[in-house]
Amino acid sequence: MTGKEFFSVRTVADALAGFRPGHRTAVEVVSLFDALHRVPAEEVRAPTALPGFAKSTVDGFAVRAADTYGASDGLPSYLDLLGAVRMGAAPEVAVRSGGAVAMPTGGVLPDGADAVVMVEYTAETMPGTIEVTRPVAPGGGLVRADEDVAAGAPLVAAGRPLRAPDLGMLAAAGVTSVAVHARPRVAIISTGDEVVPPSTVDLAAGQVRDATASALAGLVVDAGGAPVIAGIVGDEPGALKDRLTEVLADADLVVVSAGSSVGARDETAGAVAAVGSVWCHGLAIKPGKPTLLADCGGIPLLGLPGNPLSALVVFGQVGVPLLWRLSGCETPPPAPSTRARLARDLASAAGRLDVVQVRLRDGVAEPVFGPSALLSVLTRADGYLVVPEPATGLDAGSDVEVILYR
Amino acid sequence: MTGKEFFSVRTVADALAGFRPGHRTAVEVVSLFDALHRVPAEEVRAPTALPGFAKSTVDGFAVRAADTYGASDGLPSYLDLLGAVRMGAAPEVAVRSGGAVAMPTGGVLPDGADAVVMVEYTAETMPGTIEVTRPVAPGGGLVRADEDVAAGAPLVAAGRPLRAPDLGMLAAAGVTSVAVHARPRVAIISTGDEVVPPSTVDLAAGQVRDATASALAGLVVDAGGAPVIAGIVGDEPGALKDRLTEVLADADLVVVSAGSSVGARDETAGAVAAVGSVWCHGLAIKPGKPTLLADCGGIPLLGLPGNPLSALVVFGQVGVPLLWRLSGCETPPPAPSTRARLARDLASAAGRLDVVQVRLRDGVAEPVFGPSALLSVLTRADGYLVVPEPATGLDAGSDVEVILYR
Known part of the structure; x- marks a missing residue:
């Protein structure tokens, strides 16, 4: 026990800006159903315009707007009822000057019409004749064929996690699978001779169950990652280095919750230095100072303090942004x-x-x-x-x- | 097309307070690993105190505090080094007056000691003698055996979704499975002759792909539910009622995105009234007024407006709290x-x-x-x-x- 540790302390702001291992997860194609909060690897563009046809937004009558100008309760416009549009079907009749076609909300605007007057401002006073008591402007009561999205316009951006409405927009465009970054696999290693698995029923003197790994796994899931509980490594020299080498072969991010004693911390620092390039040893954060960051051939490694509280705080401040970046997202979604x-x-x-x-x-x-x-x-x-x-x-x-x- | 709809409009506040179908999801036991954001069905209490032993929080020396009173750089206390505690093991030596035992952070406090002095305030000036240059108070440098949780005290509350630190606390206590409410199964029915599945490549005139169901599924997942896409029902009379009867047999919440035309809305209202007791038809919300709430033998049914934007807004305001309540949580976790x-x-x-x-x-x-x-x-x-x-x-x-x- 020396009481002395070598620290090359950096600020958290430095770490977020400057610690940038190059690795990103592979791209995989997932169904829309599995795409929530996943990060698109590329922009997705609309194959065709949406909604794809000029569409009524009200129940009413398709008309030529000019036929309604000046209409009022006292002086209605009278239009010939030419037919009706059915939902989900092509109009069977066009609108001519002086004519009107009955429209359901969502129906296809017939040829010749440029507006839809709301049913509330109409009455069918005689069979076959519609009385209109308010004028409607061209474009009123409808959306254009490309008003939601133009053909070729972006539906979703690369690098921004997909939200529920994005799934709706993709579905509307007929895009039922998306190329996204794979969920980062996060290997979580616990260290310390005193640490035993949570399933241990009876503890011997001085033993503690591994709390940090389970809590970290939860934070990893919240940040879109896939936690891999990579077990507990004792304090014997060399054991951690061997385990790190193994997990680095199949992880996108490695997290070590270090032993709490200074000897265990020294052993962790040595093992990390043996498998990667140490970017900092010590972060200017409280709690959490004894944090290690290392770049292992592009794979980031985060050595967390031994205390659970410190470990979770540091993972939230530094690990979560790293995790999002690994999956192609530079700006994590907001926390509540x-x-x-x-x-x-x-x-x-x-x-x-x-x-x-x-x-x-x-x-x-x-x-x-x-x-x-x-x-x-x-x-x-x-x-x-x-x-x-x-x-x-x-x-x-x-x-x-x-x-x-x- | 009548242009008239019967509305019994209620406010959203009324709906949240007063619309309370009695159904809750069943209780199931899940592993800690699957328990994130799940709602415990009952309080979980600590089987034993945690950490379970008085534990050093610093690297240093276990002492009797009184032996350090008055110690300073100019006038240190000198203590006999009696031995060392190893991590994860019972102390092999006790502390007597005038003695000190070397301690790693996290080590078990030996009998006879009531404090741990930090290594920074000590020096081993002669082999076997520890010089202490700062006093430590009783209880300093350690946590008590029950300081984290007392035996029998609650680890997690019933009805509050489990967060990442809760998983750590349960793991520390050796609780590796939890009784939680099952994820509510949310049947999502889309209606309208114009609506076709998202996988439809070429649309006929007036057809639209079902966007709302995919977006709703995302919102359901965000609120801890399990979405079940229950298909598209056309506007023919009776079809929706039949489908509602089928899905009510195996759903905890039924959501219908209604057709957009007044005829389709009337058909939806009729079908809902046939399978449940309508609590309101019309919510004082914009967008989203044509919303239906019904209680189908304890199973809530939410009839959403036909427009995707309105449907998603209403689901967020009313459906999400309903969903949490179904899984035993009266106070949903905060939104960002x-x-x-x-x-x-x-x-x-x-x-x-x-x-x-x-x-x-x-x-x-x-x-x-x-x-x-x-x-x-x-x-x-x-x-x-x-x-x-x-x-x-x-x-x-x-x-x-x-x-x-x-």
């Missing part, structure tokens, strides 16, 4: 957040990102403090706030943004 | 949101909920207008804002909360 009033002063060192767990009550954010060895600090919190790197603290009563756990 | 400045005045009728799509640029929310027949209104938006029921509008420059699409 809310504004709140800070209940008390918070101190922070300039140049360091502070992540403070908070409970929310009636719009007030109350910090939850506790040793980062305790998981309950996280499970008692509703979310967290970030004291940015330049700030030296926040005053009680400040308006703060709280990122909510979901 | 942000504050923005409204770019222009928005008018709204008092008593009606207005949902306005917006684009965000540099903190300014710019409304996206367009006929609700257009899906592109949704895909162009970054999110939406809600003008609440009592308000008659919002002024340009107002501070608004924008719910972000994810």
Whole structure:
């Protein structure tokens, strides 16, 4: 035990901007049904215009707009009823001057018509004659054939995760499969002689069940990744390096939750340095300083602090953006957040990102403090706030943004 | 075509509070790995205290705190080094007055010790003697055996979806499976003679591909449900009623995206009334007024407007809370949101909920207008804002909360 560790500390902002291993996941084609929140590998363009035909947006009558000009309750326009359009079928009749064709919402506009007058402003006073009591402008009561999307225009962009309405737009265009980046496989390695699997019923003295791997797996799923629980590695020299070499063959991101003792941390740092190029050892973040980032031939490796709270905080700040980038998305989708009033002063060192767990009550954010060895600090919190790197603290009563756990 | 529809209009607030079909999904036991965002059917309590032993939170030396009182750089305390605790093992030595035992972070506190002094405030000046230069209080440098969770205390609550840290807490307690509510099966029926499956390559005149079902399926997945695409039903009398009867046998929630024409809407209303008790026909929401809510023997049925935009808005406001409630969660997890400045005045009728799509640029929310027949209104938006029921509008420059699409 030396009490000395070599740190090359970087800020979180530096890490997000500067730590950029080149690997991206492969492209795979998935059905629309499996495409939610997946990241398109390329822009998808509309094969044809949508809706594809000029379409009524109201129940009413297709007309020539000019035939309705000046119409009012006192002086209606009278038009000959020429027929009716059926849903999902081509019109069987055209509109001529002085004529009208009955239209359902969503029906195809007949030739010769340039507007649809709403049924509310009409009456069939005599069989075969429609009385119109309000004028309609050309283009009124309808959408154009290419008003939703023009042929060849983008339906969805590359690099932005697909949302529910995007699936609808793709379906409307007849696009039923999409080329997307594969979900990043995230190998999660736990280390430490004291760590045993969660299924262990009776613990020997000093043993702890592996909490971090399960929690990390949840964060990985939330960020669109596929977690691979890669087991627990003891503190014996060489064991971690061997395991890292194995998992690097089949992972897009490797996460090591380091042992908590200084000896275990030294062993982790040595093993990581043996399999990759260390980009930083130490992040200016609290909690989470003893974080390692390394580039293993394009595959990012994230060495997390041994305490679960610190590990989860660092993974949220650094691992989640890495994960999205691996799947081709530079701007992760937004996390749920809310504004709140800070209940008390918070101190922070300039140049360091502070992540403070908070409970929310009636719009007030109350910090939850506790040793980062305790998981309950996280499970008692509703979310967290970030004291940015330049700030030296926040005053009680400040308006703060709280990122909510979901 | 009558132009008249019978509406019994209710507000969205009424619907959320008063429309409460009794059905809940069955309880099933899932592994921790599959439990993310699932809703526990009952509270889970800690079988034993956690961490289960008094544990060092620093690298240093276990001591009796009183032996360090008054210690300083000028006048250190000198303690006998009695041994060392190994990670994951029981201490082989106790601490006596005047003695110290070397501790790794996470090690078990030896008998007789009541604090751990950090290695930074110590030096081994002679072999076997530890010099301590700062006092430590009783309880310093350690967590108690039950400080994370006491035996029998709740690990997770019933009815609140499990978050990533909850999975960690359950793992730490050795709980590797959880009784949760089954994902609600949501049958999605599309109606209308004009509607054809998304896989249809060439459209005949007036046909449209079913966009709403795919988009709804995405919203269902986001809310923890299991979508079941239950096909397209034409406008012929009786067909929808028959299909509703079939799907009600095996669904927890039934969603019908109604035909867009008044005739199709009438047919939907009739079919729904035949299979359930109609709670409202018409919601005070824009877009989305022609919404139906019915209770079919405890199974909620949601009849959505025919336009995709209206259908998705209503599903978000009413269907999503229903879905969470079916799985035992009364308070849905928060949606991502942000504050923005409204770019222009928005008018709204008092008593009606207005949902306005917006684009965000540099903190300014710019409304996206367009006929609700257009899906592109949704895909162009970054999110939406809600003008609440009592308000008659919002002024340009107002501070608004924008719910972000994810």
